[in-house]
Amino acid sequence: MSHEAVIAGVAQTTYTRRPEPDGTTAELLAEAILAAIADAGLEPGEVDGLGVSSFLLTPDRPIDLAWKLGLRLRWLMAEPLTLTIVQHARRAIESGDARNIVIVGGDRMDSGRFREMVSRYNAVTEQRLVPMGLVGPNAQFSLITAEHRRRHGLGPEAYGQVVIHQRARAALHRNGIFTDPLTVEEYLAAPMVTSELRLYDCVPLVTGAGAVVLRRANDVQGPVVRMVGYDAVLNHDHQEGDGLDLGLGPIAEQLGVQSGTDPTDVDLVSVYDDYPVIVLQQLQELGVLSEERLASLGETGFGEGLPIVNPSGGLLCCGQAGVGGELHGFVDAVEQLTGKSGAGQIQGAHRALVTNYGMVLYRYGACAVAMLLEAA
Amino acid sequence: MIEIELAIQQCEQCGHRMFPERLACSRCGSSALLSQPAGPGTVCDRVDVYRAPSGADDGPTHVVLVELDAGPRLLARAAVDLVGGDRVSVSDEALAAVAMRLWS
Numbered sequence: 001m002s003h004e005a006v007i008a009g010v011a012q013t014t015y016t017r018r019p020e021p022d023g024t025t026a027e028l029l030a031e032a033i034l035a036a037i038a039d040a041g042l043e044p045g046e047v048d049g050l051g052v053s054s055f056l057l058t059p060d061r062p063i064d065l066a067w068k069l070g071l072r073l074r075w076l077m078a079e080p081l082t083l084t085i086v087q088h089a090r091r092a093i094e095s096g097d098a099r100n101i102v103i104v105g106g107d108r109m110d111s112g113r114f115r116e117m118v119s120r121y122n123a124v125t126e127q128r129l130v131p132m133g134l135v136g137p138n139a140q141f142s143l144i145t146a147e148h149r150r151r152h153g154l155g156p157e158a159y160g161q162v163v164i165h166q167r168a169r170a171a172l173h174r175n176g177i178f179t180d181p182l183t184v185e186e187y188l189a190a191p192m193v194t195s196e197l198r199l200y201d202c203v204p205l206v207t208g209a210g211a212v213v214l215r216r217a218n219d220v221q222g223p224v225v226r227m228v229g230y231d232a233v234l235n236h237d238h239q240e241g242d243g244l245d246l247g248l249g250p251i252a253e254q255l256g257v258q259s260g261t262d263p264t265d266v267d268l269v270s271v272y273d274d275y276p277v278i279v280l281q282q283l284q285e286l287g288v289l290s291e292e293r294l295a296s297l298g299e300t301g302f303g304e305g306l307p308i309v310n311p312s313g314g315l316l317c318c319g320q321a322g323v324g325g326e327l328h329g330f331v332d333a334v335e336q337l338t339g340k341s342g343a344g345q346i347q348g349a350h351r352a353l354v355t356n357y358g359m360v361l362y363r364y365g366a367c368a369v370a371m372l373l374e375a376a
Numbered sequence: 377m378i379e380i381e382l383a384i385q386q387c388e389q390c391g392h393r394m395f396p397e398r399l400a401c402s403r404c405g406s407s408a409l410l411s412q413p414a415g416p417g418t419v420c421d422r423v424d425v426y427r428a429p430s431g432a433d434d435g436p437t438h439v440v441l442v443e444l445d446a447g448p449r450l451l452a453r454a455a456v457d458l459v460g461g462d463r464v465s466v467s468d469e470a471l472a473a474v475a476m477r478l479w480s
C-alpha cells in the first residue's frame with residue numbers, strides 16, 4: 001500500500017553572524033528540529049525518521065543527535081545535498097518504512113570553523129588546492145564567472161542584478177543579513193575579492209539551521225506541500241567540462257514528465273546561490289531565464305515576467321549556515337507555499353521550483369538536484 | 377631546486393588521461409592506470425585572488441586554468457605573470473601545481 005508523503009512542517013532558527021561562544025551545532029539543530037516537529041502538529045515521540053545535513057556536528061553523528069533528543073527511529077540518513085534526503089524520505093513514507101520524518105540542515109559557523117571545513121573539504125582539496133594557497137572556492141568560481149561572462153557577452157552589472165534583487169527580497173525576510181538597498185554603482189564599487197568577484201558576490205557566513213517534516217498526506221489536516229517532481233545528476237561530467245553545464249536541463253525535462261506540467265510555470269524559484277553566476281546558469285538551464293532576457297538583465301534586472309527568484313534573499317543576503325545552505329531555499333519555498341513568509345509573502349504562491357547545487361570536488365560543483373513543489 | 381614535473385594518469389585500456397588522480401578511468405571504467413608526465417599546456421584563463429578567507433593578506437594568488445596538450449584541464453599557481461594563450465609547463469612543488477612559461 002502506498003501513502004502519499006507531504007511536507008507538513010517547517011522551521012528556521014534565527015541566523016546570526018556572531019554565535020554565542022559556548023553554543024554547539026547539536027543544540028542549533030535540535031532547536032530547528034523541535035520547532036519543525038511542533039509546526040507539523042507532532043510530538044517528538046511520534047517522529048520515527050531523521051535526516052541530517054551538517055558538516056560540524058562532528059564528532060557526533062546523526063544517531064548521537066537522535067539519542068540526545070530522545071528520538072526513537074526506524075529511518076536515519078545523513079547527506080549534504082538535503083534535497084536528496086527529502087526525496088528518500090518521501091519514498092520511505094510512501095513505502096511505509098517510516099511515518100513522520102524530520103530533516104534538518106545547519107551548522108554553527110565562525111571563520112575558524114569555515115577555514116577548517118573548506119581546507120579539509122575533500123582529499124583533493126587538501127592535497128591539490130590548499131598547497132596552492134587556495135582555501136575556499138573563490139578562484140574556481142571566478143574562472144567560471146569569467147567564462148560565463150565572455151560566452152554571453154555580459155558585463156558585471158548582470159551579476160550585480162542578482163545581488164540587487166536578493167537584497168530587496170532579504171529586506172522582507174526575518175533572517176535577512178544584507179538588507180540595505182543596493183544600486184548598480186554601489187555593487188560595482190564594492191571591494192574586489194578576486195579579479196572577477198566583488199565582495200557582494202560571496203556569501204556571508206552565518207550560524208543557523210532549518211528543518212522540514214514529512215508526513216503521510218492522510219495523517220495531516222491544514223496546509224501542506226506536495227512534491228510532484230524530482231531528479232538529480234551526481235558527477236555527471238567527471239569534472240572534465242567547463243563548469244557551465246550543471247545538468248539541470250535534463251532534470252527540468254524530467255520534472256515536466258513526472259508532474260505532467262511545465263516546470264517553469266511556477267510562482268517562485270529557489271536556486272542555490274553560492275555565487276551569482278550559478279544563479280544565472282541554473283535559471284538558464286531550467287528554462288526560466290531566456291538568452292534575450294539574460295542579455296538585457298544588466299539594465300532591466302529581475303522582476304516583470306519572471307517568477308520570484310530566491311524570495312528570502314537567499315544565501316547571498318541571508319548568509320550560508322554551512323551545509324544548512326542546501327536546505328535554506330527549500331525552507332523558503334515551503335514557507336511561501338504555506339503562507340508563512342510574513343512581509344515577504346508572495347500572494348497566491350502555489351508552485352515552486354527548488355534546486356541544490358554543489359559539492360565542489362575540484363573545479364566546480366559535481367551535483368545538481370531539483371524538486372517541483374505544489375501547495376495543497 | 378630540482379623541478380619535478382606534475383604527473384597525470386593515463387588509462388592503460390582506452391588511453392584517456394586524467395588529473396587529479398582517480399581510482400578508475402572516467403571514460404571506460406578500467407582501474408589499470410599509469411602515471412605519466414603532464415607535458416606542456418596552454419593557459420585558458422587567469423584569475424587573481426586578493427583575499428584569503430582567513431583575512432590574512434599575503435598578496436594576491438595568481439591562479440591559472442591550464443589545458444594540457446594531453447587533455448586534462450587543471451588549476452595551477454602561476455609562478456610568473458601569465459595570461460590566456462601562454463604556453464606553460466606544470467611542475468609539482470610539494471603537491472602544489474605551479475605553471476611556468478615555456479619559451480618556444
